[in-house]
Amino acid sequence: MNEALANLIAAAVAFVGTHFALSHPLRGTVVRTVGDKGFQAVYSLVALGTFAWMAMAFRAVPPDTAPLWDGTGHAIWGLATALMLLSSVLLTGSFFGNPALPDPRAAALAEKAPHGVFHVTRHPMMWAFALWSVAHVLVSPTPRVIVLALAMAVLALVGSHMQDRKKEAAMGAAWQGWEARTSFWPRLGGLAKAGALPWIGGIVLWLLGSWAHVWLAYVPAGLWRWIG
Structure with missing residues (x-):
């Protein structure tokens, strides 16, 4: 090393x-x-x-040091692009009525029925970061990307598990009820119930983020990889 x-x-x-x-x-x-x-x-x-x-x-x-596989193919880029779209939808939806965020209404929000992207998972923001990590490793499986992506994924998923324990202690029955009505692991069928706003915001974020990718990382991403 x-x-x-x-x-x-x-x-x-x-x-x-x-x-x-x-x-x-x-x-x-x-x-x-x-x-x-x-x-x-x-x-x-x-x-x-x-x-x-x-x-x-x-x-x-060095950015091109010993990739584990060829991440340049259309199929692998298509999968990564789909994961980034899903990540963008989850991230956008996570800001609407999320009882995990600092908010004086958190307990009241946790007592409501699941809504939006919380039909998918109770930790949409954390899973957005985890999916971001997977997508980037798929197309750039180099040591530096794997280390960075693994750090982000561990922070997101282990952190969300630890957050559940902290919220149980702080919010008691309200958070326990929220846990019972939601899932830690993503349920993709819940995307159909997410509503229009997370999808619209997510698509806009995905398009803008992938457009900016070429200026930030010098690599065309998303739809721009094929139509740019």
Whole structure:
């Protein structure tokens, strides 16, 4: 393993590890020491610092180093494009009535029947990040992309599992009822019940994001790969 890849792995571990540590075992201690606003400041600074480290380490690893398979074919790009569309729909829908987000109405939202993308999963934002990770590994299975994508997927899926435990303790019966009415694992049949708004917003986000991809990553993505 070369030094650049080792640095990326260290940065990814730091990024994910500090998120988990500050969100769970260390949160109470830090809040008691510096208060709620101080905790938010510490959390934000650590998150930004470790993310910046990971981004710089990612750029330092050669982009074409030893891909595990050929990710340039139309079929694999078609699958990745479909996953990114689904990710965009879930991400957009996650902002509408999500009891997992910081909101004084969270308990009341959790007591409602599932709506929108919550027919698919109670963690649509986290699954959006996980699907993003899978899509990028499919088309670019290089060591640096695998490390970055794995970090994001672990943060999203392990983090959402830990969030369930934290919400159970904080919200009690309200969150337990929400868990009983929703699924951790995605149910794709729920997409038919998601409603128009997540789909419209998701398609717009998907089109804009894939259009911008060529300027941000120098690789045409989504429909632009075929019509650009």
